[in-house]
Amino acid sequence: MSGIGPPTSLAQSRLPLGLLAAAGFLSALGARIVDPLLAVLARDFQTSVATASVLVAAFTLPYGMNQLLIGPLGDRFGKLRVLLVALCGYTIFMTACAFASGLPALTLLRACAGACSGGLIPTCMAYIGDTVPYANRQVALGRFLTGVVLAQAASGPLGGLFGEFFGWRGVFVLLGGTGFCVALLLARQIRLVPETNRQSSAFNRRNYGLLLRHRPARLLLLMTLIEGAWLPGAFPFIAPYLVERFDLSYAAVGFILSAFGLGAFFYTYYAPFLLRIFGEAGLVLAGGTLVAGSMAVAFQLQSWPLFIGVEMALGLGYFMLHGVMQARATELLPAARATAVSSFIFMLFLGQAIGALAMGTNIGIWGYRVAFHINLIGVFVLTLFLFVYMRRGRPAIPTL
Numbered sequence: 001m002s003g004i005g006p007p008t009s010l011a012q013s014r015l016p017l018g019l020l021a022a023a024g025f026l027s028a029l030g031a032r033i034v035d036p037l038l039a040v041l042a043r044d045f046q047t048s049v050a051t052a053s054v055l056v057a058a059f060t061l062p063y064g065m066n067q068l069l070i071g072p073l074g075d076r077f078g079k080l081r082v083l084l085v086a087l088c089g090y091t092i093f094m095t096a097c098a099f100a101s102g103l104p105a106l107t108l109l110r111a112c113a114g115a116c117s118g119g120l121i122p123t124c125m126a127y128i129g130d131t132v133p134y135a136n137r138q139v140a141l142g143r144f145l146t147g148v149v150l151a152q153a154a155s156g157p158l159g160g161l162f163g164e165f166f167g168w169r170g171v172f173v174l175l176g177g178t179g180f181c182v183a184l185l186l187a188r189q190i191r192l193v194p195e196t197n198r199q200s201s202a203f204n205r206r207n208y209g210l211l212l213r214h215r216p217a218r219l220l221l222l223m224t225l226i227e228g229a230w231l232p233g234a235f236p237f238i239a240p241y242l243v244e245r246f247d248l249s250y251a252a253v254g255f256i257l258s259a260f261g262l263g264a265f266f267y268t269y270y271a272p273f274l275l276r277i278f279g280e281a282g283l284v285l286a287g288g289t290l291v292a293g294s295m296a297v298a299f300q301l302q303s304w305p306l307f308i309g310v311e312m313a314l315g316l317g318y319f320m321l322h323g324v325m326q327a328r329a330t331e332l333l334p335a336a337r338a339t340a341v342s343s344f345i346f347m348l349f350l351g352q353a354i355g356a357l358a359m360g361t362n363i364g365i366w367g368y369r370v371a372f373h374i375n376l377i378g379v380f381v382l383t384l385f386l387f388v389y390m391r392r393g394r395p396a397i398p399t400l
Helices: 017-032 037-043 054-065 069-077 079-097 103-117 122-129 132-166 169-190 206-214 215-230 235-246 248-259 260-298 306-330 334-366 368-390
Strands: none
Touching: 017 054, 017 079, 017 103, 017 169, 037 132, 037 206, 037 235, 037 248, 054 069, 054 103, 054 248, 054 334, 069 079, 069 122, 069 132, 069 334, 079 103, 079 122, 079 169, 122 306, 122 334, 132 169, 132 248, 132 260, 132 306, 169 206, 206 215, 206 334, 215 306, 215 334, 215 368, 235 248, 235 306, 235 334, 235 368, 248 306, 260 306, 260 368, 306 334, 306 368, 334 368
């Protein structure tokens, strides 16, 4: 294994942060774009929303499972090279989704796209972890997350507009075409950007063993699994609730959902200030409480315009909580950072897939209100556990 050089700034490493943010944008948009389209897809395929929700898990579960492969490959062959290959696969399968003949075919293609997408955001985060000191890392990650946040804001309006006026197939053509353009730009930059922290073995099982033996790492990964289930696992079902509860058009629901991105943009812009005010533990507590409180308020509302404020609060609260967790994840195993970050993402998306399936089942049995109230209780309990964990400070780093 090569030694790890001193961390450098973004400028010194010539990190193409704009391109990394574009890759993050495509990954997040691919995951969230079906949220406002669930009712449309259910109608076109003559099935229920609960059944169509398999398209959410079809993307997120392979995304998470593929982390066990993506992380070691990134450590061995270079993170940006793995990023490029993953982006090309994402582009191919997203384009193919536009031509799916039925729900089973679309589910399979979404799964393939999700597996490729698994090499985008985690690889970018690991590269940032290699090149930015921890003191500045949460700010740098916040700036990178601008792409992810933009996807959160764009997925609602894009999905809603295409669902209302153009048809859901056009969304996948748009994603495929954009992915092609970003892949071309990234290919031109890879040879100009230095790679760091590469290992001689692609599959070093010792790295996973270190994470499993390190108690703070085990706890963080377990809480990440639960976070995925309770938070992003539940978010896709707000759109069909709004359609059913208020009889809104898909376009209107899409624009309501875009407010999530506005709240998240607030976090990315004010992350340094929020971190100074609250600290890591306080940021987690405030964010989780804001999410749980917003959900509690949401299902008492009798007027749909108020959901715009709810979505903004959800976006801000979620990224306050999640931003701290992902910054910690980049420090779990600096000598094999891609493996550590991929393990974190594996747990997050495994939880998200489980949460989406559980929410779909609970909604089918008890309805939206009961299902979401169960969810918000889980969010608050998780927040308290995370608060205690973060108050202990940064744990010692396991060594190879």
